[in-house]
Amino acid sequence: MLISVLPVRGKRMMDTFLKFPIRLHRRDSNWVAPLTSDLRSFVSPERNPYLREAEAEHFIARDSRGRTVGRVTASIDPAHVQRFGRHGYFGWFETVDDQAVARALLDTAARWVGERGMTRLTGPHSYCSTQEFGMLVAGHGTRPAAFQPHNPQYYADLLTSAGLQIDFRMDTYSWHTDRNHGQLNRLVSRGEAMIARHGLRVRSLDPARWDQEIDLIHELMSASFNANHDMVPMSRKVLGFQTDQIKQFLDPRLTRFVELDGRAVGFSMLMADANEVLAATNGRAGPTFLLRYPFLKRRVHGAVVLMIGVRPEVDGLGIGRVLAGEIGRVGLGGIPPYRAVHTTWVHEHNWQSRAYMALSGARPARSYAIYGKALVS
Known part of the structure; x- marks a missing residue:
């Protein structure tokens, strides 16, 4: 035709x-x-x-x-x-x-x-x-x-x-509390060991300082993604736009910063799985959906890993292990109501992330x- x-x-x-x-x-x-x-x-x-x-x-x-x-x-x-x-x-x-x-x-x-x-x-x-x-x-x-x-x-x-x-x-990849309990506990323990060994501190995003926290995420993202072989770090304006679009699903407890001597050296950003809510909309936020939205949002059980970044100058201090442990804690149900964690894309050449996946017992769920x-x- x-x-x-x-x-x-x-x-x-x-x-x-x-x-x-x-x-x-x-x-x-x-x-x-x-x-x-x-x-x-x-x-x-x-x-x-x-x-x-x-x-x-x-x-x-x-x-x-x-x-x-x-x-x-x-x-x-x-x-x-x-x-x-x-x-x-x-x-x-x-x-x-x-x-x-x-x-x-x-x-x-x-x-x-x-x-x-x-x-x-x-x-x-x-x-x-x-x-x-x-x-x-x-x-x-x-x-x-x-x-x-x-x-x-x-x-x-x-x-x-x-x-x-x-x-x-x-x-x-996906982790679930009832399927990967032992492996996720191992990730948490490895992260805690790095925290104790290097005197690190881990904290959540402070919603009262939203703009400054997004500034910090942009700084860490730009530093950690600078040598990425497929990606150019996004500008601060683009990051701000994209985080504002999903802000209602950005539970501050799911974004974690790792600090060394008072300076943030790594971060992980997770969000509540919006698809658990959007599955009820068919693309339209009509009156019925708006009435159900608060109830649906409280029942979201999955968290999605959006970004992980570590300053390259602290390579070797186990910051990645700490962040993996924090994500494992979510998968174990440590931040209610979340009981599962899903990643976005893990590149075939990202050996470090794939090693963490192997330790967690997770297998590829979807391939792109x-x-x-x-x-x-």
């Missing part, structure tokens, strides 16, 4: 772009619809500072009868290009099971970034590697935690048939991949 790929212009087309997955995935009981109102903020250059730091375009695909059959974004992160080379991203990729649609969307994204001097297309990134990214390639039969993308199994075949190959893989292809000039 004839496929037209159009840039999104105006509120009506953007609503179509944002709501298309709700119709596409309505029969998948494991897919959790994000709130459309939150997505509107995320795609708005007036609200999302990242879209003032980078270039991005949104597209929808329509068939010959005018029906929306897919969507995609193309984006370029100047900071990433400066550090890693001329790579452009595709993201927000959703499509019916049709190779012609998938190819039309990906060709459009490739052409858009190529016209702006990029030599490689990678993704999916929405919109970059510090936001939600990755194609689910294993674990489709489980419900994702927050910030874990979910997509049909046929997506991977559509990408490879369109000429993209896997650049690297990532996994997510980033795909890429060279662009013909």
Whole structure:
């Protein structure tokens, strides 16, 4: 069939772009619809500072009868290009099971970034590697935690048939109080030993000093992620925007700072698993949901690891062990009502984090991949 790929212009087309997955995935009981109102903020250059730091375009695909059959974004992160080379991203990729649609969307994204001097297309990134990214390639039969993308199994075949190959893989992990008790206790004990050996102090985020605490997280994140081989640390404005969007799920007790001689040298940031609440919305926060929201939020039992960072100059003091122990404490039910912990993406080359996963007895729960292809000039 004839496929037209159009840039999104105006509120009506953007609503179509944002709501298309709700119709596409309505029969998948494991897919959790994000709130459309939150997505509107995320795609708005007036609200999302990242879209003032980078270039991005949104597209929808329509068939010959005018029906929306897919969507995609193309984006370029100047900071990433400066550090890693001329790579452009595709993201927000959703499509019916049709190779012609998938190819039309990906060709459009490739052409858009190529016209702006990029030599490689990678993704999916929405919109970059510090936001939600990755194609689910294993674990489709489980419900994702927050910030874990979910997509049909046929997506991977559509990408490879369109000429993209896997650049690297990532996994997510989960711990549960009743399944990993002994291993998590071991992580806690190892962390406590490091605290005693090096005179460390561990504290929670102080909500009364919210802005200063986010400043500190940004400082620690920038220092610890500075040598990352796939990621450019986000700006303070972008971090502030993203944490404000999820602030209602950022239980201060779940963010932990490790201090040495009064100076913060590491942190871990976890949030309550918003997907446990959002599963009841189907993308809309109607009156019934708003009445149920406080009750639903109190019943969230999972926590999601968002970020972990350690200053490189304190490598060797076991700060990572301390943070792993603090996360293990959450998994053991030490911070009610949480009884489970889910990670976001652990890169296949992140040997240190994978070693902690092995110690905790956790196995990969969901696997993701980033795909890429060279662009013909």
